Amino acid sequence: MSIYERTRKGSLTLVDTKRIHRFGALFVSESRFKHMAKWLNGIITQAIANPLLYLLSVGVGIGSLVDANQGSRGVDGVPYLTFLGPALLASTAIQGAIDEVVMPTLQGFKWNKNFFAMNATPLTGKQIANGVYIAALVRVAFTVAIYWILLFFFGALKAGTAWLAIAVAMFAGAAFGAMMLAIAGKVVKEDFFFSILGRFIIMPLFLFSGTFYPTLNNADIPSTNWMDLTALACH
Amino acid sequence: MSSPLIVARQLTKTYGEFTAVDHIDFDVAKGESFGLLGPNGAGKSTTMRMIGATLQRTSGELTILGKDPEKLGPQIRAHLGVVPQQDNLDGELTVTENLYIYGRYFGLSKKFIKNKIEELLEFAQLEEKRNVKVDALSGGMKRRLTIARGLVSEPEILMLDEPTTGLDPQARHILWDRLFRLKELGVTLLLTTHFMDEAEQLCGRLIVMDKGKIMAEGSPAELIRKYSTKEVVELRFGSEKNAEMAEKLHDTCDHIEQLPDRILLYSDDGETLLSNIMSGGAHPITSLVRRTSLEDVFLKLTGRSLVE
């Protein structure tokens, strides 16, 4: 028996496959958090500055115009800022979820081939995907929470049920995140898909789905989308 | 004797019409250091990926630690340390962070990994680089880190796919030294290479692969004994005259190989052969007597060089 054989325990005793079976996805999330920690300052700045600038320019700026012309119950019976707030919350959740899911997937398959390293360990493909997804949702929850707090301080949240907007926004983020994770895994060889997606799908959705004006005003087609649902919780 | 850790029978992988691995048979026993030697495209990486339970075989039997990778992938991968042909470290994280997250993928405790990292940094000679981002490391350092990463879970089998390809000679020698240490420690090694000197230094036993098939199997010494002579005389007469001289010297030795730039004459006694040739009136521009190597075995088996 060699020295190595005597001093080491060996994977047969060290590695607990049941534990990996149960918690594998969380170990993947943990590695995502290590990545996020690298630019934590950026994440925090973005989480604060992004809503702040939106709320100041669009909410307060344009809002004062809207409210001046239509009165303080100008849009859907609430001030413009109150109308706008929840929609921004949901779209932030959606955009955040997409970013946190698409980037690591591209990276994992193409740029540094992380996923191939993970795939050679006891982790399964499903656990890798779940791990990335869970980490993305944690990041989104953080961003949404900050957004919500800012909305609160801007006086945009009137109803007592406004906290529900967080949940609805999270659902929206979760839904888009899951969809994008599935797509990203499939089309990872086509980088350009994501620029198309950003420009022609996400951006128009954001602009024309009732974020900035009520959809029901413009068309008599009943529309239920995430923005409306989020708004429902707040108004 | 315990049963082999790896058993392959008629193992085959096809991509459409193309057969990358063609009905190969081999066993790897515990504590062995087993090599797959062959030129680019021989099917070495494909074989490694099937053993690593990340690529499905097309047909044949394969068991690793007594398990079928098709059915028990995670349970097999739990006991393998994998060093792929291309490093896939996380470039944005530091050296220790890379070791840490990889240990976590094996479900190891934070405390265990923390202690293990110290041992691995020492092994990989990366103590000074512990907090450096991996993107900033040299090729040789990255390779050592990938090997260290593969050892974090104290695997039953360490699999290395072309561990030193693309490294400069100095970096290669440092790596060989590390791998040799593992071999001495009794770690079961499975490695591929297209360098015959690497195979000779590191492999106790090896298979010679070409075009998906096994051409020969044995220890480096056995293979040389079986397929070649003890020594070889290398002669250069200039590219125009090589063919003509090869023809003339054909009967002086056991076997002759003609390469574009030189001819190789095989004999158990190179010095005597060379002096006979010289006294016979041949005037090579350069001459050299050397011990035969696996390169010569490969040349004999396939008529081609390992490294083109």
Ligand SMILES: Nc1ncnc2c1ncn2[C@@H]1O[C@H](COP(=O)(O)OP(=O)(O)O)[C@@H](O)[C@H]1O
């Ligand atoms: N995914 C794939 N699709 C088609 N052909 C492949 C694929 N992977 C490998 N091959 C082919 O299989 C052969 C063996 O490849 P590989 O195992 O990488 O060889 P080696 O590692 O010995 O250089 C090569 O001819 C390669 O082109």
Ligand SMILES: [Mg+2]
């Ligand atoms: Mg290869």
